Amino acid sequence: QVQLQESGPGLVKPSETLSLTCSVSTASFSNYYWSWIRQSPGKGLEWIGYIYYTGSTKFNPSLRSRVTISLHTSKNQFSLKLNSVTAADTAIYYCARGVDYFDASGYPSPLFDYWGQGTLVTVSS
Amino acid sequence: QSVLTQPPSASGTPGQRVSISCSGSTSNIGSNIVNWYQQFPGTAPKLLMYGNYKRPSGVPDRISGSKSGTSASLAISGLQSEDEADYYCAAWDDSLNAYVFGTGTKVTVL
Numbered sequence: 107q108v109q110l111q112e113s114g115p116g117l118v119k120p121s122e123t124l125s126l127t128c129s130v131s132t133a134s135f136s137n138y139y140w141s142w143i144r145q146s147p148g149k150g151l152e153w154i155g156y157i158y159y160t161g162s163t164k165f166n167p168s169l170r171s172r173v174t175i176s177l178h179t180s181k182n183q184f185s186l187k188l189n190s191v192t193a194a195d196t197a198i199y200y201c202a203r204g205v206d207y208f209d210a211s212g213y214p215s216p217l218f219d220y221w222g223q224g225t226l227v228t229v230s231s
Numbered sequence: 232q233s234v235l236t237q238p239p240s241a242s243g244t245p246g247q248r249v250s251i252s253c254s255g256s257t258s259n260i261g262s263n264i265v266n267w268y269q270q271f272p273g274t275a276p277k278l279l280m281y282g283n284y285k286r287p288s289g290v291p292d293r294i295s296g297s298k299s300g301t302s303a304s305l306a307i308s309g310l311q312s313e314d315e316a317d318y319y320c321a322a323w324d325d326s327l328n329a330y331v332f333g334t335g336t337k338v339t340v341l
Contacts, residue, residue, distance in 0.1 A: 150233060150319065150332055150333070150334055150335045151268070151276065151319055151321075151332040151335070152332070153329060153330040153331065153332065164328065164329075165329075166329050167327060167328070167329060200275055200276070207264055207266075207281055207282050209263075209264050209282070213263070215263045215264045215322070215323045216323060216330060217264075217266045217278060217281045217321075218266075218268075218276075218278060219278050219281075219287070221275040221276060221277070222275060223274070223275055224275050
């Protein structure tokens, strides 16, 4: 059983940088995608991006220019930075573990099997 | 706005069967496997179905998934009060090069 826990400021001012850390209970980061997903109040889920254990990253095109995801394996953590935030970035931010599922053709697709409890970040002055 | 479309709500009485649709396109559902997530109010989403129709350990077999072309569906048979939650489909989108979630469906047990 893998446990993930988000931490970071719950209030960020407009135009500043949102910074969150996800602490992971396992010491094994290999073969997984370490991901961030958010949910605006009363709305649906939005994938932000992930970092593979090799360090390669992928981001949602709508957020790519503002997002950084980093891995800190020695601390069993990974982090999210989202710069130039606006009120539209107010959301519950979840960290999650992703893993590839291979279909009948051997083509991989990610799924997210363990999630943190989420942390609400409000953007307001 | 999401590229995967779900009905905003679905409902049924205890014991009934409820089905939730998820409509996409050739670049997402048509090309990749579909996963489903269940979310109770105030809690994180939980993986409910993966690989179109496979259930993680602990998910009852009265919950099933299917996929045909560019659409997928989740069915809950023998509806119970504990099934009242929000349900999201999801898939990788090859055109967007992004993981996309559906708009979500709130299931209510009447």
